[in-house]
Amino acid sequence: MTVSTIPAAPLIAEDLLLLLFDPRSGTIAGEGTLFYTLAGAVLTELVVEEHVTVDERPTLTGPRVTAVTSNPPADPLLHDVWEPLTTKRQGAQSLIAEVGPQLRGVLLDRLAERGHIHREEHKALGFIKTTALVDGGTSRRAELLDAVRPVLADGAEPTPRSGVLAALLSASGSLPVLDKDIPWSGAVYTRGKELEKGDWGAAAASEAVTRTMLAVTTASAAIAISSVQGG
Template sequence: MSGEHLSEQPLIVEDTLLLLFQPDSGTIAGENILFYVLGGAVLADLALAGRVEAEEHGLFTRVRAVGEGDAPDPLLEPAWTSLSKKPQDVQAVLAGVGPRLRGPVLDRLVHRGDLHRTEGKVLGLFPSTKITLASERRSALISDVRAALIDGETPAPRTAASIALLSASGTLPQFHAEIPWGSDVYTRAQELESGDWGAAATSSAVVRTMNAVIMNTVIAATVLPRL
């Protein structure tokens, strides 16, 4: 990915994985459910770009590709290619593309300069990887999340999407040092999970699609078996 052209605006899936990175331990929170979270974030990115639409299909929400040409970003290409063949339920897309996202998204964050990765060996024999923060962007994202969950500000749709995914992953209590955990934070996070994104969610077809995708990702992440 060294020659990859990066968009100025990071993707929602990049923001979400960067938020999940825990600087003190160098680990990613919610690994057991990460593919749901990243898959949902990719669908939200495609919705934000106006390249997918959501429609009710019985008890499920089906997503279909719209527009012509390639996906707006290489990280979104597998999901876009799959949806270009036929509309699919959100859960099917998550299962199809989610498990293969962790590595490429992590590579993107390293390439963008938000994370630093050092390869080494334990006891001189076993390969090991150490990941550390390399920019201030995670702190800025945390500030946006705090503003929505603690200060009561209405988040931008992309921030609302990331918060809903973090909440669905069950990892928000792990952010206590940065976002003090309590009943008010829990309640607001649950509201965002259920689609309470303020006026933006009702005024724009793009945001309504994002909202529908995230709500169905939340259902999948909280109801279906976790790996």
């Protein structure tokens, strides 16, 4: 019997990466800025689960992030990001740039272990080893799309999870590339930007603090991504 080495509940960043994965082509949308996107998702989860607090006052490296020492995350990936913040708070943008580069591989490992994505080894020209990403055949990505698509395309009020994912997809800048799964339009663009700012509708009024913190973290990710795309 194989014993799983990862927590049962998927991280927001795992679900985000799975949404960005195109099972038709085996590619991931927004590869050029992916580490900013995934790090923004990790930071968002730390905020949403109240493992960290964010001081919204602007600094050169973004809003300051501080660990809530009484509430350590159980997930080992989140814990590795959280632990250094217990002794030194850090700007959100510098934190995103620091933790982002190693996330793609770690999160793909998790998706592979869960069976959502497979890695297939190939040889180009008979000797150059390459790795292709292949759809694992689970229903997880379709379920995520069913939750996120109406939030973006139809203006439906989100659940906390679908709202976070929709906002992060928008902040990633990859929604136009996902047109086959979430039809792209000016309305989808506008809705995504509203979600980034925490505008989730009256039903989410009780989530005001969470929405404010999400707005801070997605804005930090978007600023970082824009600076790379512009350069």
